[in-house]
Amino acid sequence: MSAETQTAADQASHSRCWCCGRARSEDALVHLGNHPEVGICVNCVHFLRRRARDHQATVMRQRLRSAAESVRGEVMARGWHQRPVIGPALRWVNQHLPW
Numbered sequence: 328m329s330a331e332t333q334t335a336a337d338q339a340s341h342s343r344c345w346c347c348g349r350a351r352s353e354d355a356l357v358h359l360g361n362h363p364e365v366g367i368c369v370n371c372v373h374f375l376r377r378r379a380r381d382h383q384a385t386v387m388r389q390r391l392r393s394a395a396e397s398v399r400g401e402v403m404a405r406g407w408h409q410r411p412v413i414g415p416a417l418r419w420v421n422q423h424l425p426w
């Protein structure tokens with residue numbers, strides 16, 4: 328078998344992952360719902376899932392941070408942080424927030 332026929336045979340039984348570009352057998356690829364021509368290998372599916380989770384966590388953190396900052400702004404504007412009971416409680420919360 329020449330190199331060219333070998334390549335043609337490979338292409339017939341293998342498709343390339345649209346994410347990492349590696350040749351994979353057709354049954355090792357996951358296809359997108361609206362773009363079935365796009366196949367992604369299982370490794371990349373896991374990789375993308377991790378990326379999605381990290382992305383979601385980052386978005387969540389940003390949302391929480393801006394919510395906390397707006398609450399903090401309100402508290403400062405009303406002077407609640409200087410009240411005898413609420414003040415120390417708010418400072419404690421502030422110190423124990425993850426940022």
Ligand SMILES: [Zn+2]
Pocket residue numbers: 344345346347348349367368369370371
């Ligand atoms: Zn891949």
